[in-house]
Amino acid sequence: MDFVPSHIPVLLREVVEFLAIRPGMRILDATAGLGGHIKGMLEAAGGEASVLGLDRDREALSEAGRRLEAYGDRVRLVRTRYSRFPAALAEAGWETVDAALLDAGMSSLQLDDPERGFGFLTDGPLDMRMGVEDGGESAEGLVNLASFARLREIIREYGEDPQAGRIARAIVAERETAPITTTRRLAEVVAAAYPAKWRAMARQHPATRTFQALRMAVNDELGELEEFLRAIPGHIAPGGRVAVISFHSLEDRLVKRAFRLEATDCLCPREQIVCVCGHRARFRILTKKPVMAGEEEVAANSRARSAKLRVAQRVAAADVVVAGE
Structure with a gap:
């Protein structure tokens, strides 16, 4: 790859803190990009964590692999859409993960390379396909x-x-x-x-x-996000956490709605006296409002300005209170 982009992972400190990264964790980075978040999380775990990184962009994964080479088999990178993460987990032999991250933004590789057609500051072919x-x-x-x-x-x-x-x-x-x-x-x-x-x-x-x-x-970005949000609760271990970084109001709305739904027990209409839906909360929301980048980060990376981070934690079975008990 002739074009080598710079890369500053957005909200890295907040991601590491909210996901409570520690040694021994199994971590899913559903949008690996150039590997910035993966590197930061592995450093926080002292190199003692296992990460499955996904991306639909072959060039991005190739560059991420080069940057993460020092971690050896601690990192497994797979080219696939992030909505298909359950199949990637199964292939890796993982049923659940302790932490999951999805960064819905564009990677520096895609934005800065004129041949990809995502920007207009320099001329290029009108493509815009991530994969x-x-x-x-x-x-x-x-x-x-x-x-x-x-x-x-x-x-x-x-x-x-x-x-x-x-x-x-x-x-x-x-x-x-x-x-x-x-x-x-x-x-x-x-x-x-x-x-x-x-x-x-x-x-x-x-x-x-x-x-x-x-x-x-x-790239059907909203469809991809909806599918991920629908499936991820069933693949987070009890006590584990999922973090989503969005850059668009429509994306943030989807995340907020999905987390709120999974943090609610009964979903029956209010006029329904007895619960018949059987839904039980699987998440506890850790961010009542989205976390955003501070002035210092925005000054260093203007793309962080519109980033919004929301985090939820998978509740253990014992934490779920069933109506009537």
């Missing part, structure tokens, strides 16, 4: 083939951009002249679609939200 080898629709295919209605919905929902309609209309008009194949061209089209007054007042490039929205759609 190129998996195939699937690229951002170029989405931009040039999706209907106006679909593009508007994606940009409005995932990008939360009030100019979604104007942007989608501009993209459709431009591609009728010539296909949009590069990040710079798409950024120009989006910027031109913004009203002049909005462009003048914007604190970030007008294309920022559109690029975020397309990336989330191409």
